[in-house]
Amino acid sequence: MDKKTLLLSTALVALAFPAIAQDQDLDSLTAEELLPLAQAEGTVTVYSFTSRIAAVEAAFEAAYPGIDLIGHDMSSTEQITRLKAEASANIASADVVYISDAPVVFNELLGPGLVTSYVPLRVADLLDENEKEPLLAQRLSTKVLMYNEDANPDGAPVSNLWELTTPDWTGRVIMVDPLQRGDYLDLMTEIVLRSDEMASAYEAQFGEAIDLDDGIENAGQQFIVDLFENDLILVSSTDDVNAAVGTLGQDNPPVGFTSYSDRRDNEDEGWALQVANDVTPSNGIIFPAVLAVSSSATHPAAARLVIDFLMGDDSETGGAGFAPFYVAGDYATRSDIVSHPDAVPLDEFVAWAIDPAATAEIRQDVGDLVLSLQ
Amino acid sequence: MPLASARPLARPFRLDGRLALKLFVLTILGVLVAAPLLRILFETLDPDAIVAWSDVTSGRLSRNLLWLPLGNTLILGVGVACGCVLIGGFLAWLVVMTDVPFRRTIGLMATLPFMIPSFATALAWGSLFRNSRVGGQTGFLEGLGFAVPDWLAWGMVPTLIVLIAHYYSLAFTVIAAALATVNSDLVEAAQIAGAKRGRILMGIVLPVALPAVIAGASLTFAGAVSNFAAPALLGLPVRMQTMATRLYGLIEVGQTARGYVIAILLIVVSALFLWLGNKVISGRRSYATITGKGGRAKRFDLGPARLPLFGAAAIICLLTTVVPVAILIASSLAPSSSALFSSWTLHYWTGASDPSIAQGQVGIFSNPFIVSATGLTMALGVAVAVTTTIIGLIVAFVLARDGKGLLAGTINQISFLPLLVPGIAFGAAYIALFGAPIGPFPALYGTFVLLLIAGTAYLLPFSVQTGRAVIQQVSGDLDESARMTGAGFLRRLTAITVPLASRGLAAGGLIVFVKIMRDLSLVVLLFTPTMPVLSVLAYRYASEGFTQFANAITVVILVISIAATLLANQLQAKSQPWLKS
16 A cells, blocks of 8 residues: 555656646646546546535436546545645645635635636636635635524514523524634634624614723624623534424424535425524625635646536536535635525625635634633 | 674674664654644644634633633543542453452443444433433433433533443553452451451552552543543533633634644643653652562451342443443434333434425435445554554564663654554644645645554554563573574564464454544544544434434444454453452
8 A cells, every 4th residue: 555655756846847737738628628638537536625526426327427536525624734735745636726715725726826716617707716816716605694494484583693602592502613624724713804794783782882801802703702602502514503403393493504505405304494584784604615626636627527517517506516515505706607596696695705814814713712611 | 682782783783773664653743743733833833823722821811711621621620530540440440359140241241332433322321311402302201201401411410421432441451450459468468467348458458559550540530531432422502611612612613723722732731641640659658668478368258238239330331331331222213212122213223305394314325425434443443453453562572572772762752652642633733734744745644644644553552462462471491492593573573472462462463443433532623524434424423413423323332342242252262360269
């Protein structure tokens, strides 16, 4: 086994120089032209932050027989740690990186050159500038407040985020530990960045100006402190949040921050998840899910073919490649894919769009605040 | 003796050979054990990283980074040590000293829980007791309509129970071996003098067994404080952190300096308690001199308590072996863990991708990735068993035949050092040392070699112990005579010691194999997608909420481990004197 790895890495080094020139050529190829090269490569390894990679694998292998897609479902946080460790060890494992956590990805993966951008030419004109630069965004994903529509037939039980800090919601708000999942740390960070809006929302809720605790700098931080002190329940995966909030037949279900798109599993899992969109000042964050080629990819053609596939075809719903993501709550970046009929249209959706650069600046401090509260 | 010490002077070449051998062994141990540990220490002393020490120990984060996890860790350690000594000691007393029925069976079953991975027991606990606090599937009891309170489903209590159920067999083995050496003459003398059973127990049996009780307590303490799986699976949902889970979390989110500081402190805590244990035992050394052994004493007649005590032992054994295994098997077949015994399906074992079940995950035997991980894990187990047995034998040989002097002392100390280092801290140290290229050597991160050497180093104390035991079986005279005829070290080892000790070595190797198969804490940080090992895959499935897949993989590990354990027991039958009637 070790010999094999050694051989492989030696071969890699030998190939490195021609590969750089080759990569630029690969970027301009169409899917049809990539296919024979990808088939010669045989396999392709994808690090994916969503478990839907299992469905993508089945669809991809059906569309392009002869290429084995190996999908690894890993949180964005873990992908970043692994990719950095693998780079310093000079080993190549991933070909495609499918990841959220854009603030960290831009700084720590793209900056040092661990991943490279690839935008299939055929979709370039369908995307906004910030969806191609610095990395290709495949869709917009969310971490927003969701409730159980079975137990709340008249709509969301929460209309202001500050309600979550009141005794009505003690022990009944659930989310993933922000120290384990970057998306949730981004959510906490955005709340701090939007402190002015949080301060006015506080006044709207309680009828008086917010009074900050000692050592607390702004309304966003105060909200996080109050939320944790109200017996916020932390779990380790979004599916745990979904089940807690969504499971049918509960008398007094909790609310939680999770992915709007997980509403797609309502029928299969016996959930009644619905988004709370009428919330002051916002219900959470909307952020890009990005695709990139690993700079040390050993299957560069197949990697590009996977990215091309994940961007969907020219039909209204994006076809087989986009099918796992054509669900209420995921918003395609391609302008020609229409929003899912069941979803709140993007322009009516109140979630805050994150600013990766601003987030990256204070993220560590917010993380330390969260750590001190646990 | 004078001849032996004069020989090196007369034949300087021999001295060089011995010295070279010792230096060779020392180099191996240095690379395997000392270097990784020194590396994490230096890593935290780096000017950029040194602030991590104050963050962890005194800053506003220290309460959550260190003190609360440390408190939980110590509660777990002490609780598990007490529980294990009580249960293990009780069973050992029953099996060795009383006329309880089915002693052999109880004796065998009491050694099995240690071979069941602790994450398997933790998963089984979840399948039974999981409540709706964190949503997802509820467990079997809630499915039956019982409301399981949080304290029984999550946190300290279930973690304690699961760890005691896992580690008590360690205490059993140590205490049973000690009880088997109780001098029957003493017991009989006391009986003749008219002492009551209780007085014999307190006055003779307990003092003789005390070193073993303390050894059992400190070993189980060390196991509990370094255990990762049980607190991770049962504690995190209620925000209960131990030092092991905190270390894992910090490394996973890239805060390595803080993580290394926690790792070093965890090693210190673990080492401190093992050292205290040794201190107490060595203070009591006088008792160990009662070794002259008469005939086997008449067993305690339990009288009317015979059946109730047998019942208690049987329940303990069943609850810690058969029940968790049965639950795991059932829950790998049941679509919902709240209805464990209905609508069984093989989907989680062999099914094809179905988008409506678990995001389209295929059954474990239909997943080529898991199939290759099975092969890789077994290959790793075999490879570690071979390398660690060889190195352990060489170290033991050097110590046994020439154990005096500073070099030998250092070799002895270093070879037992990994015993003090929790697996997860060891994993962190190996990443720090071998995560980047060193001079001309390529980085080992993500390679089979890294897993192999980490596993070898981690289990070295065990294999040195096995090596010593088998070498002691082989009379030193044979070795001496071979040396007189001019046979070299390797020739003596391969022509005399190894053939004569092959049974014991094979049994020791099998146990190493099992330890690697079921280990999670060492490999959880070393894991990479290119080198998948089964235990980590099971842990990841479990933390994603795909319980059935996790349980199915665990059953695979269990089957392989138990088969190897039973084989080892067969080979080792002679070394368990308490099973003889």
